[in-house]
Amino acid sequence: MHLNPYGEYAILLAASLANDWPRDREGIIARTREFGMTVAFPEQPHDHARVRGVIDEWLTVVDARDPHERARLLNAQMAAATAYPRLTDHDGEGWHLHYRDDGAVSLPHVLSAVISVGTALHLTTRGMHRLGRCEAGATPGDPCSAVIVDVTRNGRQRYCSVRCANRAAVRRHRARGA
Numbered sequence: 001m002h003l004n005p006y007g008e009y010a011i012l013l014a015a016s017l018a019n020d021w022p023r024d025r026e027g028i029i030a031r032t033r034e035f036g037m038t039v040a041f042p043e044q045p046h047d048h049a050r051v052r053g054v055i056d057e058w059l060t061v062v063d064a065r066d067p068h069e070r071a072r073l074l075n076a077q078m079a080a081a082t083a084y085p086r087l088t089d090h091d092g093e094g095w096h097l098h099y100r101d102d103g104a105v106s107l108p109h110v111l112s113a114v115i116s117v118g119t120a121l122h123l124t125t126r127g128m129h130r131l132g133r134c135e136a137g138a139t140p141g142d143p144c145s146a147v148i149v150d151v152t153r154n155g156r157q158r159y160c161s162v163r164c165a166n167r168a169a170v171r172r173h174r175a176r177g178a
């Protein structure tokens with residue numbers, strides 16, 4: 001399978017890390033493999049904590065109040081993390097684009113570059129609203145804070161899971177006094 005390295009997988013990887021944070025560096029690496037990344041990341045001190053920082057910054061984009069704020073935050077992240085695009089054909093992946101300097105191979109740096117560009121591509125091709133939190137969690141006391149990357153056809157995904165959709169439906173039902 002050939003993966004376009006700045007397609008959907010990058011934003012889905014970010015959501016996966018945010019929703020199910022790995023307990024150590026190996027867990028992060030395993031997740032990047034799961035989502036199709038082939039790059040070898042040289043181990044550096046504080047990789048785990050620094051990737052957490054990348055995800056926390058990305059969550060400000062998730063929680064932005066409107067498209068302009070979302071664009072401003074994402075532009076700042078791309079400015080900090082990315083370089084001019086380069087064509088590359090490493091690891092038999094086929095020719096594709098990298099948006100980072102060839103020498104910039106640390107785990108947090110690569111993730112910051114792919115996640116910010118992947119998020120920008122997702123939002124501009126599918127729609128600026130197709131990123132947010134599970135709506136079930138908007139009810140006070142509800143435990144869900146899952147990130148939703150909406151890749152559905154109609155672009156109206158509101159819940160992270162059937163379980164959350166059902167819980168919200170039960171609440172609506174009760175609110176109607178039935």
Ligand SMILES: [Zn+2]
Pocket residue numbers: 005088090093096097098
């Ligand atoms: Zn690549």
Ligand SMILES: [Zn+2]
Pocket residue numbers: 134135136137144145146159160161164
């Ligand atoms: Zn949920």
